Amino acid sequence: xxxxxxxxxxxxxxxxxxxxxxxxxxxxxxxxxxxxxxxxxxxxxxxxxxxxxxxxxxxxxxxxxxxxxxxxxxxxxxxxxxxxxxxxxxxxxxxxxxxxxxxxxxxxxxxxxxxxxxxxxxxxxxxxxxxxxxxxxxxxxxxxxxxxxxxxxxxxxxxxxxxxxxxxxxxxxxxxxxxxxxxxxxxxxxxxxxxxxxxxxxxxxxxxxxxxxxxxxxxxxxxxxxxxxxxxxxxxxxxxxxxxxxxxxxxxxxxxxxxxxxxxxxxxxxxxxxxxxxxxxxxxxxxxxxxxxxxxxxxxxxxxxxxxxxxxxxxxxxxxxxxxxxxxxxxxxxxxxxxxxxxxxxxxxxxxxxxxxxxx
Amino acid sequence: xxxxxxxxxxxxxxxxxxxxxxxxxxxxxxxxxxxxxxxxxxxxxxxxxxxxxxxxxxxxxxxxxxxxxxxxxxxxxxxxxxxxxxxxxxxxxxxxxxxxxxxxxxxxxxxxxxxxxxxxxxxxxxxxxxxxxxxxxxxxxxxxxxxxxxxxxxxxxxxxxxxxxxxxxxxxxxxxxxxxxxxxxxxxxxxxxxxxxxxxxxxxxxxxxxxxxxxxxxxxxxxxxxxxxxxxxxxxxxxxxxxxxxxxxxxxxxxxxxxxxxxxxxxxxxxxxxxxxxxxxxxxxxxxxxxxxx
Ligand SMILES: Nc1ncnc2c1ncn2[C@@H]1O[C@H](COP(=O)(O)OP(=O)(O)O)[C@@H](O)[C@H]1O
Ligand SMILES: [Mg+2]
Numbered sequence: 001x002x003x004x005x006x007x008x009x010x011x012x013x014x015x016x017x018x019x020x021x022x023x024x025x026x027x028x029x030x031x032x033x034x035x036x037x038x039x040x041x042x043x044x045x046x047x048x049x050x051x052x053x054x055x056x057x058x059x060x061x062x063x064x065x066x067x068x069x070x071x072x073x074x075x076x077x078x079x080x081x082x083x084x085x086x087x088x089x090x091x092x093x094x095x096x097x098x099x100x101x102x103x104x105x106x107x108x109x110x111x112x113x114x115x116x117x118x119x120x121x122x123x124x125x126x127x128x129x130x131x132x133x134x135x136x137x138x139x140x141x142x143x144x145x146x147x148x149x150x151x152x153x154x155x156x157x158x159x160x161x162x163x164x165x166x167x168x169x170x171x172x173x174x175x176x177x178x179x180x181x182x183x184x185x186x187x188x189x190x191x192x193x194x195x196x197x198x199x200x201x202x203x204x205x206x207x208x209x210x211x212x213x214x215x216x217x218x219x220x221x222x223x224x225x226x227x228x229x230x231x232x233x234x235x236x237x238x239x240x241x242x243x244x245x246x247x248x249x250x251x252x253x254x255x256x257x258x259x260x261x262x263x264x265x266x267x268x269x270x271x272x273x274x275x276x277x278x279x280x281x282x283x284x285x286x287x288x289x290x291x292x293x294x295x296x297x298x299x300x301x302x303x304x305x306x307x308x309x310x311x312x313x314x315x316x317x318x319x320x321x322x323x324x325x326x327x328x329x330x331x332x333x334x335x336x337x338x339x340x341x342x343x344x345x346x347x348x349x350x351x352x353x354x355x356x357x358x359x360x
Numbered sequence: 361x362x363x364x365x366x367x368x369x370x371x372x373x374x375x376x377x378x379x380x381x382x383x384x385x386x387x388x389x390x391x392x393x394x395x396x397x398x399x400x401x402x403x404x405x406x407x408x409x410x411x412x413x414x415x416x417x418x419x420x421x422x423x424x425x426x427x428x429x430x431x432x433x434x435x436x437x438x439x440x441x442x443x444x445x446x447x448x449x450x451x452x453x454x455x456x457x458x459x460x461x462x463x464x465x466x467x468x469x470x471x472x473x474x475x476x477x478x479x480x481x482x483x484x485x486x487x488x489x490x491x492x493x494x495x496x497x498x499x500x501x502x503x504x505x506x507x508x509x510x511x512x513x514x515x516x517x518x519x520x521x522x523x524x525x526x527x528x529x530x531x532x533x534x535x536x537x538x539x540x541x542x543x544x545x546x547x548x549x550x551x552x553x554x555x556x557x558x559x560x561x562x563x564x565x566x567x568x569x570x571x572x573x574x575x576x577x578x579x580x581x582x583x584x585x586x587x588x589x590x591x592x593x594x595x596x597x598x599x600x601x602x603x604x605x606x607x608x609x610x611x612x613x614x615x616x617x618x619x620x621x622x623x624x625x626x627x628x629x630x631x632x633x634x635x636x637x638x639x640x641x642x643x644x645x646x647x648x649x650x651x652x653x654x
Contacts, residue, residue, distance in 0.1 A: 052549050073555040085546035089568045098564075099554035150554070 002063030002076075002153035002186050003028050004049065009058035011044055011210075018044055020210040021058070026203075029184040031177075032215075035197040036207030037233070042190040043158055045207075049188060050156050051075050063153055073102075078147035079156040082163060084139045086131040092118075092142050093127040099150045117145040120179070137168045144176070148183065155180065155187040161196065173199060194234055198222070206230045224348075228355040231277050231348055237310060237323045239277045243352060246272045253349065257318035261293050264345050268358050275355070277348035280310065283324040283340045292341035297322055299336045304328065311338065392633065398626035417627035426603060427611065427628070434607040437521060438585035444525035446577055449532030454562065456533075457540040467537070474530035478591030485523040486596055509597065513604035516597045520605050523596060524589045532577050539573035540566060579643040583636065608632055 004026040011019035018041045026032045034042045047053040051072035100110045121141040161169045198218045205215045214226035225231035231239045244255035248270045252262045286294040297313035311324045349358045402413045491497040491508040500507040509515040551561045599606035616625030
């Protein structure tokens with residue numbers, strides 16, 4: 001078992017820097033998910049941990065040992081690739097046994113290990129098949145099997161579920177979580193899917209353009225997003241943002257359109273330009289929330305999702321759209337003006353210039 | 361979708377097929393049939409009288425110790441050319457596949473020899489290995505190593521093998537490189553993580569995965585060594601010294617053009633033709649059943 005330490009790691013391809021200094025300490029047995037939009041550098045960071053890409057600057061240590069100059073095979077890791085990367089000319093059995101054979105493990109032990117992995121992953125009937133004779137879900141399981149038979153110190157996953165259909169993805173997600181908590185192997189998992197991240201992770205690293213915007217538990221990144229990027233990336237529909245300025249008292253924010261919201265705690269100098277954020281699910285009918293600033297939302301679009309109804313609208317006199325997620329029982333029609341108010345303590349305040357969280 | 365038929369429906373397909381069929385008939389089928397016919401004829405030296413002799417020419421050819429010796433030369437020649445050109449091409453392809461800097465230039469340079477006519481290629485080799493005027497040949501002789509491919513059988517055979525193989529390396533290289541690059545990078549990375557070093561990865565992952573290409577190239581190269589190397593041999597050694605570099609295809613030429621034994625030459629070429637047909641059949645069977653991985 002092992003910890004992973006990522007220290008000021010940078011990566012450049014020729015002149016372009018794609019990882020711009022990331023620090024993160026991953027505890028033994030922890031499941032860390034790296035979440036971010038496509039092209040933000042998730043795979044690159046993961047591949048540096050694997051040893052498939054050289055590290056331009058900084059250090060990565062696995063189990064306390066700096067691995068910068070170690071070959072992948074000397075890092076005691078296993079990786080599951082997005083396209084599974086099974087050996088096409090080998091049977092399922094041989095695919096799983098390959099790494100063990102190289103280690104020089106006796107045949108009987110290899111056999112026991114492969115059979116055990118096949119049992120856990122329900123691959124028993126397929127051991128003699130070639131990868132091309134398997135379905136996507138089964139290939140995915142073989143890739144998992146190949147990773148677990150080796151009993152590595154660290155699991156690395158690069159979007160392992162993104163080639164599966166929605167139903168299978170949910171099923172495999174549960175499976176991966178179960179396996180990982182059973183085996184208690186430190187895991188790094190790359191995805192662009194926030195549901196995967198929220199459900200699998202002990203902690204999430206939210207990445208944006210080569211930078212770790214925030215590292216925290218799923219609830220932390222949801223409840224206290226460290227930046228407007230994180231706030232907008234986590235949660236669906238995305239958080240509403242309203243540009244504004246700190247009021248003279250340093251406790252209230254006047255947003256464009258003339259409304260003023262009072263924050264739970266004091267935050268910044270008067271007159272400072274800020275961005276006020278509130279999640280769609282935290283806007284409620286105004287009569288349920290006493291003493292709060294009321295937003296008059298003119299409804300432009302209604303999405304009835306059954307359990308919820310998502311309302312798209314605009315505050316009179318402002319340009320940005322505002323979304324609200326109301327109970328499925330809400331009766332709303334286009335053109336209605338809904339009086340809504342943010343739940344207490346659910347306002348987020350960000351610096352307008354840096355996008356960083358200020359308070360609240 | 362709209363289909364407009366301008367020509368008469370029944371005539372059009374024949375019209376479209378005609379050029380191809382005509383070319384095949386005039387340049388392939390007709391000469392082939394002529395060769396078969398010719399091989400049953402016995403003609404006197406002056407071409408004045410011709411006689412139908414059934415398979416006499418074949419018996420003569422197959423019992424001729426010179427012809428049997430030529431089979432031996434051809435076997436050595438074909439095996440060496442194929443082995444050398446495929447081996448070198450694979451080595452270069454593996455390096456080009458891994459290599460990073462200057463890769464385009466490297467690949468382009470390797471492809472050039474293929475663009476040369478066989479005779480031109482042979483002249484290049486001649487200029488290098490000629491005992492008196494060739495750079496290498498002269499240096500060898502000056503250094504006290506007796507080198508004259510015009511006198512030494514082994515040296516002559518080595519030289520035509522080298523020149524023939526060199527010309528084919530490019531072709532093989534392109535196919536090997538394409539095959540290597542069609543292996544997903546992640547499969548090789550997975551093997552690296554599984555603990556396999558570069559050598560082991562090559563022998564357990566890459567080589568098995570390019571097996572279909574290797575087999576295809578094997579057929580192509582054997583065919584090349586058998587039939588397309590006439591120009592190289594003719595320009596370098598003319599089949600000599602003695603019969604040291606007289607391969608089967610060169611013998612067809614010698615029998616027909618030099619010895620003027622048209623019947624015997626035709627019999628030899630029919631035997632060779634049967635061999636190509638067999639080889640092509642094997643190749644087609646294989647291509648049809650070609651293993652598809654993944
Ligand atoms: N081999 C490479 N050469 C140059 N740029 C690369 C290379 N690999 C990735 N990049 C760039 O690095 C950035 C991050 O890529 P990647 O880590 O694959 O993103 P993600 O996995 O988050 O989608 C992208 O902008 C990509 O274009
Ligand atoms: Mg990626």
